[in-house]
Amino acid sequence: LSLKETVIRPELFEVEGVPLTQPIGSTWDQVWKFKARPDDVLIATYAKAGTTWTQEIVDMVQQNGDTEKCKRETTYKRQPFLEWFIPEPPSLRYSGLELAEAMPSPRTIKTHLPVQLLPPSFWEQNCKIIYVARNAKDNLVSYYHFHRMNKGLPDPGTWEEFVEKFMTGKVLWGSWYDHVKGWWKAKDKHRILYLFYEDMKENPKQEIQKIAKFLEKDLSQEVLNKIVHSTSFEVMKNNPMANYTKDFQGIMDHSISPFMRKGTVADWKNHFTVAQNEKFDEDYKKKMSDTSLVFRMEL
């Protein structure tokens, strides 16, 4: 058997009602006790909201636009993915916790945890947090294709089945609706910069400037323009340190659907049927009736 065939998709395991993977569940106590440091920067997102893009922007800002420094390692190792844990096989082992603990400060850490599951030390240490949200339909489409190509995730089933699972929150990291609303609420009490994928697409320079300001970095126009360029979809798609072609060989199959898939707003229009869309909208209205949060489904 080739390595590809020996990877078994994980089962989901609920932690406080939120579906995570079995390995994350087995190390949950350690995740919860994680010791954040005051100068940690946390990038929090629902999966497929533009995490990798934001990670690259943050690293570029921190490195003053030095593209070579940003190529020191893959995204995945430059910025530990806090809760992610793949115990075996040894060649594919990954422990975000171990990576983070061994990393000298200042650290930038990634998480997909919903706000109520964030280890308390991040609040206690008053860490800076950048949250990125993406409209539900595009987020769902991207998540569906990601499940297809990534054997580290449960089987998505058919498109119809996946839409249903997404709407009911029966997917890894739980309900998209609760995730975006929970973090939106948290921003009134904590140091959180809440950004939107659609704004980043529409005006990347402006959103990068917000990030730089939040990180207290004064960047020249020249450096800003350089960051806009090197974090564009086309450039990142061809950057092996950012496009996930160097990590998870045997787990991610880019021939099924590349990690850097489309990088656009409103691709959902190519996936939802009219009936599906109506059903989704009706349910969405109910689930989002108790928040001031507004998304743009197209530009």
Ligand code: A3P
């Ligand atoms: P699509 O599947 O819609 O193409 P995450 O990093 O949270 O897993 O999100 C992945 C999504 O962000 C994918 O969306 C991917 O193509 C998109 N993406 C990655 N880099 C991007 C960039 N520089 N600009 C725009 N979208 C980007």
